[in-house]
Each structure stands twice: as structure tokens, then as C-alpha cells.
Amino acid sequence: xxxxxxxxxxxxxxxxxxxxxxxxxxxxxxxxxxxxxxxxxxxxxxxxxxxxxxxxxxxxxxxxxxxxxxxxxxxxxxxxxxxxxxxxxxxxxxxxxxxxxxxxxxxxxxxxxxxxxxx
Numbered sequence: 001x002x003x004x005x006x007x008x009x010x011x012x013x014x015x016x017x018x019x020x021x022x023x024x025x026x027x028x029x030x031x032x033x034x035x036x037x038x039x040x041x042x043x044x045x046x047x048x049x050x051x052x053x054x055x056x057x058x059x060x061x062x063x064x065x066x067x068x069x070x071x072x073x074x075x076x077x078x079x080x081x082x083x084x085x086x087x088x089x090x091x092x093x094x095x096x097x098x099x100x101x102x103x104x105x106x107x108x109x110x111x112x113x114x115x116x117x118x119x
Contacts, residue, residue: 007068007080014066015084015091018054021045023093025114030099032109041103042067043096056084056092058100064089093117 007014022028022043031042044055053069064084072078089097096117103110 003068003070003078004080007066007082011066011082011084012088012091014054014068015056015088018043018045018056018066019092019096023096023114023117028096028112028114028117030103030110030112032103032107039104039107040065041100041109043100056100058097058104060104062101064092 001009022045028043031044033040033042038059040057040059042055042057044053046053051071053067055067055069057065057067059065066082066084066088068080068082070078099110099112099117
């Protein structure tokens with residue numbers, strides 16, 4: 001299965017992996033990022049040995065996006081984006097959703113204990 005197929009056909013399993021990894025950390029960093037005319041809050045998981053990155057983005061208007069990044073054979077970074085359905089969004093703990101909403105509206109990142117976000 002290619003990364004493109006994984007992201008399009010199994011976004012829920014990736015959301016689950018990201019949430020599990022992030023909430024297992026002592027400290028969770030929720031970043032505020034902007035590019036061109038878009039802004040979002042994001043949590044990221046890096047898989048260094050495989051040169052991959054997975055992330056959940058919250059854009060304004062409660063639009064959630066799964067981001068999966070990897071390096072191809074030419075060492076170019078490829079970023080795949082997949083909008084999340086309500087079923088996939090519901091897999092994200094409510095406290096984490098609220099914190100990410102605060103970050104995107106306040107335009108400033110936050111650091112919080114992982115165990116605070118798991119409820």
C-alpha cells in the first residue's frame with residue numbers, strides 16, 4: 001500500500017496513532033502555524049528512523065485535516081493532506097480539540113501535560 005492509499009483509505013488509523021503517541025508524552029506542544037493566507041493549530045508526530053511526519057491540523061471553521069509527510073526517492077519532502085470526517089474527528093479527545101481551537105483562535109502555541117489532554 002502506498003502512502004497516498006494509506007492516507008486516503010485509512011485516515012482513522014493514522015488519527016488514532018497520532019493521538020496515542022501525542023498523549024503518551026509528558027509534555028504536548030500544540031503549534032500555531034501559518035502559510036500564505038492559511039492558519040492552523042497542529043500537533044505533530046515525527047518518525048525519525050523512517051523520515052516521516054504525521055500531524056493533525058485544525059483550521060478555522062472547525063476544519064480538521066490529517067497531514068502525512070515523507071521523503072521520496074529524490075529526497076523531496078512530499079506532504080499529503082486529507083480532510084477528516086466527523087467520525088475521525090470524534091477520535092480526538094475533547095480537551096485536545098478545545099486546546100487546538102484555543103491555539104488557532106489565539107494565534108499562539110501552547111505546551112501542556114499530555115495527561116491533561118486525554119479526557
